[in-house]
Amino acid sequence: FDNNELVPPLRYGDTAFQQHFNTIASWGFNSVRLCIDKLNISDISRFFKSLDRVLCAAKNAGLKVMLLISPPMDDAQIQFTKTIMHRYSQSATVWAYDMMNEPLYFDPVPDRPKTDAIKIVNQWRILRDTYAPHQLFTIGFAEPIEVFEWDASLLPVDFIEIHTYHPLRVVNEMYWYGKYCGKPWMVGETSLPADGDSIAYNKEGIYMAETMSAAVANGAIGYGWWEYADHPYGVNFEAKYSGILDNRQQAKFDVASIISQFKNETPYRAPYHSCNYYNMLAYSNICIHGIIIDSDNGTPIEGAVIRGWNDDW
DSSP, X not given: OBTTBOOOOGXXXXXXXXXXXXXXXXXXXXXXXXXXXXXXXXXXXXXXXHHHHHHHHHHHTTOEEEEEOOOOOSHHHHHHHHHHHHHTTTOSSEEEEEEEEOHHHHOSSTTOOHHHXXXXXXXXXXXXXXXXXXXXEEEEEOOGGGGGTSOTTTXXXXXXXXXXXXXXXXXXXXXXXHHHSOSOEEEEEOOOOOOSSSSOHHHHHHHHHHHHHHHHHTTOSOBOOSOSBOOTTOSSHHHHHOOSBOTTSOBSSOHHHHHHHHHTOOOOSOOOOXXXXXXXXXOSSOOOOOOOBOTTTOOBOTTOOOOOXXXXX
């Protein structure tokens, strides 16, 4: 974002949005999630003209766009949300709004009561119904322990968008969201970082194929990858090497063939989880015994999330 102009990051190479969107579409993806939640916008008119051009480039490539915006929790952001929704309310390119990225990590209020989260998301639904009635809205959920505050099964979103990365947990989290949250769901973010050295590029492709297949089996309505290109200045290994493109802007594996197979695949097996479902990180020195019951009627709660702590961690 340069002088209120949306531009591709320099690490993508000296190429315009149109070329990047064409590449993404050529792989077989049909949508992109455009993150504009961290922008410092000083000239709103210029910003929207710039966003118009980006959305036009996506349309030209045959892509739909999900817009991630800052959560409308204060007057300024609520007004911005009204403006952007009204502006694109008739757009066939914008298909959904992601109203908050990973509340587990980025909610400014610690230990938020569930009732408060429900009230906030109901207000977001009213905004959507009023200003963008033909589009959908969601929240990017980080992992199942988010249920203690931002409970996906109770929040009135149109669909659930999950972000899941840990190889020992990915399939388990797909299974849990698909079985217990009662809403359409998609994988919004996942990846296996590969640097071509300690982790071979083809491992990233294998991970994509296997997790796409698991997503189909567990009932996902979509699958998204984070991120488009490697980030040489990322804060850690995962942030640096999770892209489909390497630092030379070359694809690390045959993306198109994997996505083609995914699009033509029907569930060949029932929803499933991995053998470590009840102990996802394979701890051998921890055992929790107990019963989870509904406080209103004393009946067991199937699929309850349990988080255990010891004195130190």
